[in-house]
Amino acid sequence: MTTHNWIDLNQDADTGIETLRAHFKGHAYDPHWHDSYLVGVTEQGVQQFNCRRAKYHSTPGKVFLLEPGDIHDGDAPTEFGFTYRMLYLDPQWLARELSALFEEAPPSSQLSVANILTTDPRLATATSLAFQSLHGGELKIVRQSALDGLLEQLTRHLRWRTRQGEDPRLPLVAHRAREFLHANAHLDIGLDQLAAATGVDRFRLSRAFKAAYGLAPHAYLVQLRLSKARRLLAGGLQPAAVAMELGFADQSHLGRWFVRAYGMTPAMYRKRCSNLPDS
Known part of the structure; x- marks a missing residue:
């Protein structure tokens, strides 16, 4: 090369x-x-x-x-x-x-x-x-x-996709999925697990959830974790410990999502809310 x-x-x-x-x-x-x-x-x-x-x-x-x-x-x-x-x-x-x-x-x-x-x-x-x-x-x-x-x-233009109809199970799917996410927010949940818990395929699950709550399931789970991260950081917990407790890969992974959502790093948020030193 x-x-x-x-x-x-x-x-x-x-x-x-x-x-x-x-x-x-x-x-x-x-x-x-x-x-x-x-x-x-x-x-x-x-x-x-x-x-x-x-x-x-x-x-x-x-x-x-x-x-x-x-x-x-x-x-x-x-x-x-x-x-x-x-x-x-x-x-x-x-x-x-x-x-x-x-x-x-x-x-x-x-x-x-x-x-x-x-x-x-x-x-x-x-x-x-x-x-x-x-x-x-x-x-x-x-x-x-x-x-x-x-x-x-x-697969958008394949024949078997274009013949899909409405599914009578969808009204309850979003609610069940939301309950599952709240109960398991700390785990590394996959869409396949969420689909199994709600009894529909992943495609119907994602459509039903977004229609009900305005977010895709993965985005909702991230917001759940970030909401809890804010509480833990405000209580004085270090960013690295917060990332580990909430299932993020590491502190930088938490930081990327936190900055996207709130415009500041977890360390900065912790300092402003807890008045504690960085270490």
């Missing part, structure tokens, strides 16, 4: 999904194929590649989708190169997740990619959110929610 090219690769421990963010100038890679589905977004520059006997030019915001076995190459036709982010989805994982997410999904569901390159803002946003949550090691429910959002967009 030359000095002007770089690759940042990570793998999610729960799903095995690899997340990659990379930048290339000139020649990027020779023709090759993967045994995974590739879903990516071009961030900057022009990403040129050949696949299925056609040449493609992906520019910022465009989404590229490749099936297992699709042979492709890559290079940068402009002097500034290109930057992209991508997820590698295992076909077996995908089949399991589609059946868990959608009750209507046929057995052994897979994606059939008709358009390798597409301009779809909703899919681009969902892809970026899934990448960020996995690559950044977010809470389990946050990662799973982002992946569900990606799968929702990837």
Whole structure:
């Protein structure tokens, strides 16, 4: 790899999904194929590649989708190169997740990619959110929610999705899910656990919850934890101890969410509310 090219690769421990963010100038890679589905977004520059006997030019915001076995190459036709982010989805994982997410999904569901390159803002946003949550090691429910959002967009036009009707169970689902979150807010809850507790698939669960409370389940759980964090910090508990008690990965993880919500760090909030020294 030359000095002007770089690759940042990570793998999610729960799903095995690899997340990659990379930048290339000139020649990027020779023709090759993967045994995974590739879903990516071009961030900057022009990403040129050949696949299925056609040449493609992906520019910022465009989404590229490749099936297992699709042979492709890559290079940068402009002097500034290109930057992209991508997820590698295992076909077996995908089949399991589609059946868990959608009750209507046929057995052994897979994606059939008709358009390798597409301009779809909703899919681009969902892809970026899934990448960020996995690559950044977010809470389990946050990662799973982002992946569900990606799968929702990837399957949006499939026939079995378009024939979904209203579900009479939904009025009670949001209430049951909210009670479960309050009772288990300190645990590393997954959407699959929440769906099992409410008796519907993850897709219906998320829709019902957001309609009832204005937030997705993962966002509601984060707010529950942050609310408790404020009380603990105001009582004088150190940020690191608060993060450990509430199930955040570490103090910096708590800090990122806290700043997003309140515009200040946990340490600053503790100092202002408790009048205690930092240590």
